[in-house]
Amino acid sequence: MAKTNHTKYAILGLLTTGCRTGYQMKQMMDTSLNHFWKISYGQIYPTLKQIVEEGLATVQDIPQDGKPDIKEYLLTEAGEKELRQWLSSPLENIPVAKNEVLLKLFFSRHQPKETTIEYLVHYQEILQERLHTYEGIEELIQIHSIEKADAQYWLFTLDYGKQITAAEIMWCKDTINKLS
Amino acid sequence: MAKTNHTKYAILGLLTTGCRTGYQMKQMMDTSLNHFWKISYGQIYPTLKQIVEEGLATVQDIPQDGKPDIKEYLLTEAGEKELRQWLSSPLENIPVAKNEVLLKLFFSRHQPKETTIEYLVHYQEILQERLHTYEGIEELIQIHSIEKADAQYWLFTLDYGKQITAAEIMWCKDTINKLS
DNA sequence: GCCTACATGTAACGTGTTACATGATTAC
């Protein structure tokens, strides 16, 4: 049952993608990993500190002109090893993904069908927007794809997002139909 | 940004499905809502207490022979109203569903392709099992479906689970192929 | 004798979010 702290590994991973500061990591998260992970500064900075204490990365203060100083983090060999170890470790029990949409739907006999339909229509719109976001991310990745050995894997995760979202949209349409 | 506490509404909802004790609610969660929500006793009992304090339900101590006493909870009108209000309230910003599988895949250029393939094969097996679980839940619901006005909505949520899982399995196969 | 099911409850812990603090530079 030993729960691994994924946050730590997310950051170790980001350190291999060219991110060198906490700020950059947050940006990367909010763009390319946005559809399956997120992280706040309240996690990033303390975790970076801890990672350095464990010898998995080094820090260096670098003054910049015009901009605030940055703390540049670099993975050590121990850090790379730790990352690889996590990557090759077996999948743990995947926790249930809590789904607010389904929770409401489950109890929806307590409201008029029309309200439920409206609700699903709205959800469908959100999903459609999400698909657009994914297209944006795809472009981002493709721009960098020449220099990035990562690109193939990044596109796999994107593909997941696109296919699952498409399936959700279909389910929405189906369900709206059944209710009408 | 006012975050509603979904736990409270989940419990209010369960009170409309025939669950009268915390114990029953936990069981119901672990069977019928298992694929999109979960809850622990550490949440249930304190929340029930709070719900009573807010006048959304009443409690009654009922002694049982052979078994421990139970505390029977019943929704009040205020409770029903609160539930309906939540149901008809608009979708909030849906939080990112954290996905450990994708997080690892994102950084998988740091390990041999074979390891990644094994990993995806394993994931696919988990998904397949999940599909079987859903079939079990479907039977459960259908057994009760005669007396339950809820059944239609419950089947909608199940359908979601089945369709999304099927899409995930397809993605797995695709991705394994691309890696081979 | 031991495990499981029934039934309720709490305290400690882990994790994550939010709001705040600081402070320079650039663009409108």
Place this chain on the structure above:
DNA sequence: GTAATCATGTAACACGTTACATGTAGGC
């Protein structure tokens, strides 16, 4: 002047999990 971007950091809070405590009855 005021907002945004860059950049780091912390403290208070919210939420959820886990492990524990308590106690009976029935099956193996």
